[in-house]
Amino acid sequence: MSIEIKHINKHFGDFHALHDVSLTIPTGKLVAILGPSGCGKTTLLRIVAGLESADADGGDVLFDGESTIATPVNRRRVGFVFQHYALFRQMTVAENVAFGLTVKPKADRPSKAEIKAKVEELLDLVQLSHLGARYLDELSGGQRQRVALARALAIAPKVLLLDEPFGALDAQVRASLRRWLRHLHDTINVTSIFVTHDQEEALEVADQVVVMNKGRLEQSGSPNELFTQPKSEFVMNFLGEVNIFHGRFENGQAVFGAKAAADSAHAKMLVRPHDFKIARTPEAGGISAQVVRVLTAGSIVKIELSDDTKQTLYVHQSHAEFDKNPVKADEQVWLIPTSQRIFRNGEDWNGDYII
Amino acid sequence: MAILKERSILPGFRWSFAATVVWLGLLVLLPLSTLVVNSLTIGFEETPYHVVSDGKLTGEIVYLHDRDLDDKAVAPAGSDLSGESVNAIIYGEVEEIPVEELELVAPTRGERFWAGVWRGVPQFIEKAFNERVLASLRVTFSTAFFAAILNLFLGGIIAYALVRIKIPGKKVLDSLIDLPFAMPTAICGIAMVTMYAPNGPVGALAAKAGIKIAFTPLGITLALLFIGLPFVVRALQPALLDLGTELEDAAMSLGASRFTAWRRVIVPTIAPALLTGFTLAFARGLGEYGTVIFIAGNTPMKTEISSLLIVTQLEQFDYAGATAIALTMLTASLALIFGINKFFTNRHKSLK
Numbered sequence: 069m070s071i072e073i074k075h076i077n078k079h080f081g082d083f084h085a086l087h088d089v090s091l092t093i094p095t096g097k098l099v100a101i102l103g104p105s106g107c108g109k110t111t112l113l114r115i116v117a118g119l120e121s122a123d124a125d126g127g128d129v130l131f132d133g134e135s136t137i138a139t140p141v142n143r144r145r146v147g148f149v150f151q152h153y154a155l156f157r158q159m160t161v162a163e164n165v166a167f168g169l170t171v172k173p174k175a176d177r178p179s180k181a182e183i184k185a186k187v188e189e190l191l192d193l194v195q196l197s198h199l200g201a202r203y204l205d206e207l208s209g210g211q212r213q214r215v216a217l218a219r220a221l222a223i224a225p226k227v228l229l230l231d232e233p234f235g236a237l238d239a240q241v242r243a244s245l246r247r248w249l250r251h252l253h254d255t256i257n258v259t260s261i262f263v264t265h266d267q268e269e270a271l272e273v274a275d276q277v278v279v280m281n282k283g284r285l286e287q288s289g290s291p292n293e294l295f296t297q298p299k300s301e302f303v304m305n306f307l308g309e310v311n312i313f314h315g316r317f318e319n320g321q322a323v324f325g326a327k328a329a330a331d332s333a334h335a336k337m338l339v340r341p342h343d344f345k346i347a348r349t350p351e352a353g354g355i356s357a358q359v360v361r362v363l364t365a366g367s368i369v370k371i372e373l374s375d376d377t378k379q380t381l382y383v384h385q386s387h388a389e390f391d392k393n394p395v396k397a398d399e400q401v402w403l404i405p406t407s408q409r410i411f412r413n414g415e416d417w418n419g420d421y422i423i
Numbered sequence: 424m425a426i427l428k429e430r431s432i433l434p435g436f437r438w439s440f441a442a443t444v445v446w447l448g449l450l451v452l453l454p455l456s457t458l459v460v461n462s463l464t465i466g467f468e469e470t471p472y473h474v475v476s477d478g479k480l481t482g483e484i485v486y487l488h489d490r491d492l493d494d495k496a497v498a499p500a501g502s503d504l505s506g507e508s509v510n511a512i513i514y515g516e517v518e519e520i521p522v523e524e525l526e527l528v529a530p531t532r533g534e535r536f537w538a539g540v541w542r543g544v545p546q547f548i549e550k551a552f553n554e555r556v557l558a559s560l561r562v563t564f565s566t567a568f569f570a571a572i573l574n575l576f577l578g579g580i581i582a583y584a585l586v587r588i589k590i591p592g593k594k595v596l597d598s599l600i601d602l603p604f605a606m607p608t609a610i611c612g613i614a615m616v617t618m619y620a621p622n623g624p625v626g627a628l629a630a631k632a633g634i635k636i637a638f639t640p641l642g643i644t645l646a647l648l649f650i651g652l653p654f655v656v657r658a659l660q661p662a663l664l665d666l667g668t669e670l671e672d673a674a675m676s677l678g679a680s681r682f683t684a685w686r687r688v689i690v691p692t693i694a695p696a697l698l699t700g701f702t703l704a705f706a707r708g709l710g711e712y713g714t715v716i717f718i719a720g721n722t723p724m725k726t727e728i729s730s731l732l733i734v735t736q737l738e739q740f741d742y743a744g745a746t747a748i749a750l751t752m753l754t755a756s757l758a759l760i761f762g763i764n765k766f767f768t769n770r771h772k773s774l775k
Contacts, residue, residue, distance in 0.1 A: 117676060119676065141676050142677075143678075144676075148673065154669040154673035156692070168677035168679075171678055171683050220677070
């Protein structure tokens, strides 16, 4: 089932939470909505679910081309997974999963045996078949979220919506659960949207990533597209690590480094930590910096430096590259960006620059 | 090697706990136990004396109060009556008197005890379970129960409104809830009578419709409604605040109607708070005195509550009778409240 979000606006009192958001999600895709907290991503998800109403100014949400904006949440048939699970404490795991089936109107309600079979099948799917009779306080966070997922899937949802599903879990559990979620999605193939503020999670799991900022949609595309061709400073800064150099524009040129005023924020150059070459002698276009620390533990070597304005910079190198020319703490080096993006007022700027 | 001592659950826990238990004992358990002790004295208010006539035991026994003894000649238990004279107590003085003038012989300790028990049990039953007492218990328990049930609904709605709805002056409204706690109960009672008596503004209207409020069990229920409301609201508020909207959202996204979401998810989740609110309001209703006596009319068998009956007994200096009723009420309340709690916690195992 495809989802089409068309010109959605949302105000909370005077606060404009969503600015004319439009987005199309093809059938069977897993899409991540990514953004800092307060950017409106959860509000958008709740509007798609029908838990929140959009401003009545012509915006619409379509499932397979059919308008659902007037359909109440309990008839929209969306599976919704909450950040804090929202499981029913007074019920067992199996009763939780069965809930969506037991509240169906009498005419469509499956028989007790059918419900039992369905619950078992779902618990099997989320690998919790041995815990059906337990109460929730005996379960770990990761297990609870899987129960919530099974409960949402029980109603055979048209779309699956996940609101920061792993937000309350610790890093290791999150990492394993998101791989598992990707795997699960490939098995059940329900069009899914999940909201997260964790860029790593979004890039790793989703087919398509949508970056939101301050109630607006910044950019939408495949994880690779967003990482390599960010349209705006915000997207580049939000996805992956960057070093930011401040400068100003002079005679149609961007000027950075020692020649630029320290407080000038007119021009910004963003360079990813792995897009630097390190030189021991001064070079044209090189940024003079002092090595502060070298971290070799891990799959890459992380070098922390301090430039002449005392700004901290990070450079990542592979072990092979590092071993060819290892730098040590307190060494004076010059960093030459091999790939960089310059932004003027947050927008992409293509022109000459000097450092 | 020194081993780190296991940490106490609170700093200075042992001594403070000991002090607490002692104080609780002195302030609560000791007075309560006198209730039991006092009602046990029922059979012992009068002492069985052997009647003596012409220097001989007649085998007859009279039960006399200490104050009735003044002018009687009483010999101690086990006195030898075969001689010419005997030591007896008259007007509190010991005198040697001719045996023919002796009127009574005191009972032995054993005789006294068994006679007390023998006469005490039926007396206790008579005092604690006579028709008037039973009627008063019926009035007390039924009005308190209905008021608590009604309060559960009304208080629930008010608590929900105070938690969820944004209205100007909510803070003021919130403070108003506590008013029944703070007001002297007699003032509430007088206010209610003024309102609901047949010549009061509301009472007159009700009278036109053929409903009598004041001086009926309905009036008592209304008074208890007023008194019990804050208990329910204050018990529910934190639970509702804690609840948030997520559970309702979750239930509805799974296809439940709002009503079903409430019935199957919200109510069971806040059940412990509902139970607490109900029990508190009910318990308060059982013990309420000040408000009720004004509006109840206090007609024996109809609108007389147990607390008032106890006071009535006390005014007639029938302490044993008063404590007998009190003990019955205490036992009944305890059993009922324990039963309610037990019943609900059994039904909701996960909420223990």
